[in-house]
Amino acid sequence: MMSHERLRLGIVLFLVCVGGAFSLGVAASSREGAVAPARDPLYVAECGSCHFAYPPGLLPARSWEQMMNGLERHFGENAEVSGATGKALQSYLAANAADRAGEGKARKFLASVRPGELPERITTTRYFVNKHREIPRHFWEKNPALGSLSRCEGCHVRADQGSFDEHEVRIPGVGRWED
Ligand code: HEC
């Protein structure tokens, strides 16, 4: 027969398990619409000086590798870094790329890239193009605060925290995005 002590221990363990499963579920769902933001100080300093420090989870590792090997011709700019810095950035990107860290939005970006493809930009991935195709071009192209869709943080007000939720979009000079 089960003693009172054993029974009590059983109940406590049961509650701990249920509580644990519940909080895991909550954490997973709040991550669903997000991607881990770029937090590495070296990365933010080097790769966030000309533009938003793009979260590594938005491109597969092979895209980052190719980009890092051609920084002297980076979208018309020279973004070259010294050897040691380059190595450190490469390993940070490789470890946190979409195919490594793939959770939430990172998984969606990755799923839209076919195995043989090597996207050079986040903004050319299928998932990105699909999500942004309804936005009238003049909202961003001639917008002095934007100029291109590469300015994620210009519209996604919590992009620096890795949140790209469509309900948190404010287009400069236009306002909230209503679907
Ligand atoms: C000297 C300025 C400069 C530096 C430094 C720089 N970039 Fe860029 N980057 C650019 C320009 C310019 C573009 C093109 C932006 C556009 O088309 O609007 C770009 C575009 C990008 C894009 C594509 C954005 C898209 O459209 O999807 C990625 C990804 C990117 N950079 C990553 C990096 C990484 C990683 C580093 C650090 C190793 C870095 N950049 C450092 C200037 C820079």
Ligand code: HEC
């Ligand atoms: C001109 C403003 C604008 C810019 C710049 C922009 N976005 Fe968006 N983004 C939107 C809007 C509006 C939506 C919602 C579209 C819809 O579904 O109706 C959206 C949707 C998204 C979604 C899907 C969100 C969801 O809840 O499903 C992701 C992910 C995203 N954007 C990432 C990015 C990234 C990464 C960048 C930069 C490379 C970027 N966006 C640049 C306006 C912008």
